[in-house]
Amino acid sequence: MHELSLATRLVDRAVSAAASHGADHVDELTVEIGEATHINPDQLRFCIEVALDGTVATDATVTIDTLPVCARCECGWDGRPERHDLALSYAPDVRCPECQSTAALESGRECRLKSIEIPEKTQRDTSETREPAENNDNNDNP
Amino acid sequence: MNYQRSQLLEQELYEPVDDLTSLWRFSVSRLPSWSGTWGTLPEIGPLRAHRFGHDHHDEESVSDVEADVLAAVRQRARDVHEVLSHDNDVFAVEFAGSTGGGKTMLIERLIERSPDDEQIGVLVGDVSGEDDAVRFRAHGVEVQNINTGKECHLDPTLVSEAIDEFDLGHLDTLYIENVGNMVCPADFPLGANRRVLVVSTTEGVDVVRKHPMLVQTADVVVVNKVDIAEAVGTDVDRLRHDVESIAPETPVFETDARNEHGVDALKTALESERTHDHEHHHHAAE
Numbered sequence: 001m002h003e004l005s006l007a008t009r010l011v012d013r014a015v016s017a018a019a020s021h022g023a024d025h026v027d028e029l030t031v032e033i034g035e036a037t038h039i040n041p042d043q044l045r046f047c048i049e050v051a052l053d054g055t056v057a058t059d060a061t062v063t064i065d066t067l068p069v070c071a072r073c074e075c076g077w078d079g080r081p082e083r084h085d086l087a088l089s090y091a092p093d094v095r096c097p098e099c100q101s102t103a104a105l106e107s108g109r110e111c112r113l114k115s116i117e118i119p120e121k122t123q124r125d126t127s128e129t130r131e132p133a134e135n136n137d138n139n140d141n142p
Numbered sequence: 143m144n145y146q147r148s149q150l151l152e153q154e155l156y157e158p159v160d161d162l163t164s165l166w167r168f169s170v171s172r173l174p175s176w177s178g179t180w181g182t183l184p185e186i187g188p189l190r191a192h193r194f195g196h197d198h199h200d201e202e203s204v205s206d207v208e209a210d211v212l213a214a215v216r217q218r219a220r221d222v223h224e225v226l227s228h229d230n231d232v233f234a235v236e237f238a239g240s241t242g243g244g245k246t247m248l249i250e251r252l253i254e255r256s257p258d259d260e261q262i263g264v265l266v267g268d269v270s271g272e273d274d275a276v277r278f279r280a281h282g283v284e285v286q287n288i289n290t291g292k293e294c295h296l297d298p299t300l301v302s303e304a305i306d307e308f309d310l311g312h313l314d315t316l317y318i319e320n321v322g323n324m325v326c327p328a329d330f331p332l333g334a335n336r337r338v339l340v341v342s343t344t345e346g347v348d349v350v351r352k353h354p355m356l357v358q359t360a361d362v363v364v365v366n367k368v369d370i371a372e373a374v375g376t377d378v379d380r381l382r383h384d385v386e387s388i389a390p391e392t393p394v395f396e397t398d399a400r401n402e403h404g405v406d407a408l409k410t411a412l413e414s415e416r417t418h419d420h421e422h423h424h425h426a427a428e
Contacts, residue, residue, distance in 0.1 A: 002293065002294065002295065002326050002329065002330070005293065006211050006212075009211045009214075010211060034212075036355060037212065037328075037329050038325050038326060038328055038329050038355065039329070084354060084387075084388055086351055086354075086384060086387050086388060087351050087354035087388055088348060088351045088352045088354075089352065089353070089354060089355075090354075090355075091354030091355050091357075091358060091388060092358075094358065094389070094390065095387075095390050100390075101390070101391075102390045102391055109212055109213075109329070110210050110212060110213070111210060111211045111212040111329075112210035112211065112212075112213070
C-alpha cells in the first residue's frame, strides 16, 4: 500500500510548516482524506506516527478526518452520491440521480494536511507545563 | 490549566506569515472543548479523471495542489501529460490490471499491428525483474524498465523520470504498463492520454465489483481471455453489465489476446482516440 509514502510527505509538510512558524514543537496534526481514495485511515495514522518519530512533532496527536464524496452533473444536479450498491467495496454511484448521465466528482479524493497545532509560546516551554495529549476520538474515522 | 495553542490552517501552513501576531487569530483554548470548526477552508477545485487532453479549464487551484498530497500527484501527472502529449505529440496509453491478466500480451499485439514507421516506446513497471521488458525488446521497440521496489504501483514521478530516457521528439506512441495491481493505481494517474484497464475472465465474475474505483478511473475496459470464459465459469455479459453500472459510458472490448481475437477493434478505437487528441491539441495551439 502507499500509505507510508503519503505519510512521509504529509509529515514533511507539517515539519516544514512548524519550522517556518518558528515552532519547536507540534501538538497535533490533522489530516483529511477523501472517501473515494484507497487510503486506509488506520494504516495512514500508523505510518504518520512512525514518520513523526525524531521530528519536532514526535508526540503530536494525529487526527484523521474523512471527507465525503461530492459530485456535480452537467444537468445542474450536485450532491453526495449514494454508495454504489453493486460494488463490493466502497465506490460512489456516479450516475446522476436526475438525468442518469455521469456526474463528475468534485471532492472525495483528498489527502491533505489540514492543520497543525503548535504551542503559543514556542520559547523553552518545558514539558511539565503541558497538558497531557488530549484524547482525539471525536473526529476519527471509525 | 487553560493551555493556549495556535492552530495553523491550511493557508498558513504553506504561506509563512511575516507578522507572527496574525497567528493569534487562530489561537484557541482547547478546554473545555472545541467544536472542531476552524472557519471556512478554501473551496476544493474540481478533480480530474485520468483522461487527459480534453478539458484544460478545471485545474485544481495552486493552494489545493500544495496542501494535498494526492492533488500534487495529479498535478505531476498533468505535467507528464504536458511533456508527452503537448510538447512532443506522443500518444501515451497506460495499461492497468492484475498480474497475469494479459497486459503485456495485449501491448505486444498492438505493437505487432503498428505500421513499421511508427516509433514506439514502452515503459514497464514491475516490482522486480526484467521479464516483460525482455518480451517488448524482442519486438524492436525502445523499452525502459521501472522496478518500483517497495511501491506497489507506478506514480507520475517515476514516469516523469523514465520518459527522460526516451528521445520523445521521435516517439509517436508510448505504452505504459503499470504494476499488476487492482487497487492503488486508482489514486495515482500517470499522465497518459488514456488508461486501459485489463480484466480477464480468470479473475472471476466479480472482478469489476471488487475493484470499482479503479474501474471508474479507466477510459477503456478490456475483458481478456474471453476464449476460456465458459471453462472458468465467468459470464462476460455480467462483467459488461457491471462496468456499465459502476462506470457508465466506459467502452468495453472483449479480447483473446493469445489467439488475436478482438485486438483489431481495440487498436482501431485507440487510433481514433489518438486522432481525437491530436486534433484537439492542434486546435488548442491555434
